[in-house]
Amino acid sequence: MLGRMRTTRGAGDVNDTVRVVIAEDSVLLREGLTRLLNDRGHEVVAGVGDGEALIEVVGKMVDSGEPPDVVVADVRMPPSHTDEGLRAAIRLRADHPGLGVLVLSQYVEEQYATELLAGSSRGVGYLLKDRVAEVRDFVDAVVRVARGGTALDPEVVAQLLGRSRKQDVLAALTPREREVLGLMAEGRTNSAIARRLVVSDGAVEKHVGNIFLKLGLAPSEGDHRRVLAVLTYLRS
Secondary structure, three states, X not given: OXXXXXXXXXXXXXXXXXXXXXEOOOHHHHHHXXXXXXXXXXXXXXXXXXXXXXXXXHHHXXXXXXXXXXXXXXXXXXXXXXXXXXXXXXXXXXXXXOOEEEEEEOOOOHHXXXXXXXXXXXXXXXXXXXXXXXXXXXXXXXXXXXXXXXXXXXXXXXXXXHOOOOOHHHOOOOHHHHHHHHHHHOOOOHHHHHHHHOOOHHHHHHHHHHHHHHOOOOOOOOOOHHHHHHHHHHXX
């Protein structure tokens, strides 16, 4: 079964260890990400330099019964350095729905972000490479995606939600609700949003409920409504 987490003990605590495959053609960056994640108790089980190798290595791991929890892939990889990494990520999500996928990009590319998000509402992330320098945020994003959550770069969210304020689907949202929606899309919990906006958890819960209501997202056990709220806008 994909998407599982392994539990190990370290420094007296119980920590979730994430199994990661890294796809990055820059050897220096790939080794740096590997060291960063390993040093924080996670397990980088493979590192590759192109999209085809990524698909192959994940397939072999799944067949062997030892699948990774999450793939971290650069959007642009050989041979053309356009969107090979993204295409591989989308294919992996289709072939292995339980696999978390976090893609890294040098710039905000709305089309790529939209394509990745459109495939599923769980276990997905899109970060700018600059975010890797913020080590804690990056590692948190990897773990969150491995657990089936989302991790969208704040700059990506800002562009996706701000590219057109004339979208009817968001017309009913108040400015505060739009702000909450943006923070939701980044993968923040209600408590984290409350701290960011300096309001109570109850106030955030009310805003989130209003967003779901206004976007027509009825309760459903099978849907991750926090992500669907963003997808509703992207697909409008």
